Amino acid sequence: MRTLVIVEHDNENISSSTLCAVSAAQKLGQDVDLLVASSANHIAEKAQQIMGISKVLNFVGDNFKNEIAEDLTACILAVSKDYNFFVASSSTTGKNLMPRISALLDIQQISEVIEIVSNNTFKKPIYAGACIATVESQQEKNIITVRTTAFEKAVPEGGSGQIENIDIPEVESRKSVFVGNELTVSDRPELTSADIVISGGRGMQDGNNFALLDSVANKLNAAVGASRAAVDSGFAPNDYQVGQTGKSVAPNLYIAVGISGAIQHLAGMKDSKTIVAINKDEEAPIFKVADYGLVGDLFEVLPELESKI
């Protein structure tokens, strides 16, 4: 049997989380095909170059511009009989889509997989990462979403997948319509794929103070993140949120500023290679996971850091 990976894209580029999903899929030891649903052919043409993949199932139609779950579900179901594994990243797109497929194929999905032990055994965090569960599927077909920080990115070029164009399945009247979006525009790298991330917590005291993080981030070419406490306090938008209910990141360097280190936050960043904590409370739990801790006032430390990088 074969494995199908659902490709996520923004109509221009394939998302880096898809590359992680491909390398996770390759660990299953079966042929890996990709499913692309988009409004033009160039996404499939990019997808076919991903190293190590076999086929690209290409659905082209205007409906697919905004990755509406109901529309994508119809495409996946149309080809599902050839596959016993369906893999997507646990991005908001994957989370939104895959359970719909699971329900219609009567499969209990396994979310946020961090390790593929064998073709029926997987590891995944539970309780905000406080525990790691090893789960065994008794099913012939499986659907998994993978945590991207746990898998390397597949090489995006050099592959030679065959594109197979497939007719768009009939969808009953569309009950879900895209109205609009407000995407965060930034020159800095994307949070989940950045090499360096600097995040602020409640200690930042005010949203305006995030400018201090921005200036350090600009010098380091880092992405800016936030703890849930900072997001809840309105200091930063929700798509900055790192943690159980936000994003998982694992950069080379993670700098936590004014973050106490609640377990829900640690869940999203403790796999980072090097962790720095800057906090005025020397008892803050964040220091327990930090490689380098600096006890001090962030309003003095950040400008000094910025001037010396």
Added chain:
Amino acid sequence: MKILVPIKRVNDYNVKVRPNQSNTDVDLTNVKMAVNPFCEIALEEAIRIKEAGNAEEVVAVSVGSEKNQEQLRTALALGADRAILIKTEVEVQPLDVAKILVKIFEKENPKLVLMGKQGIDGDHNQTGQMLGAMLSIPQATFASKVEINADSVNVTREIDGGLETLSVELPAIVTTDLRLNEPRYASLPNIMKAKRKPIDEINLEELGLSIEQKVKTVKVESPSEREEGIKVDSVDALLDKLRNEAKVIE
């Protein structure tokens, strides 16, 4: 309009849950239990919609043991009009819960199902989407804003790159994200009043579903701990470590 709000009983989010001695499951002995925070947000939104005159009834439903009465009483104290408990002692997974909710949906015919995007125990983030698919009705997940219209609902969703707004036809499933609202606390008079509100009990067997654990948990362990590092006493010392020891910046 009637709104159905599923309520999950989970550990209190302040409690750090650990594996049991034999590493077969988590140890929830003496752990304080509560309404899943995302379900609380869903309930709050449902009550606000009712208070704004856009819904007549809010029905809370929970699947689990007799102990779930506690969380349903909380839901009633917060403003749900009545509650349904689907009683079972067996472990139910998201696919099972979705199948159970289909039965309740068919019985109650709500216009809107408002539910949490995930339980903070299993962190699955599946049930709402599964329910939508099984009922062939649209979904709007991870909501940070909900606007009710005559035949549809406009939902602003928290997505990775920012926000997205969908218009979905009713009936629909909406799952809630953190920023949708800030749930109220139950007042003492409302807690007293909640004691008189009805909770219907239905045995899971009566629904005629076969529940099977398609995925078995074989081991639960603590994650590998990071070793605590060192404290540095100045920005210069920190930069020196990052440049020359960790070699993560230039």
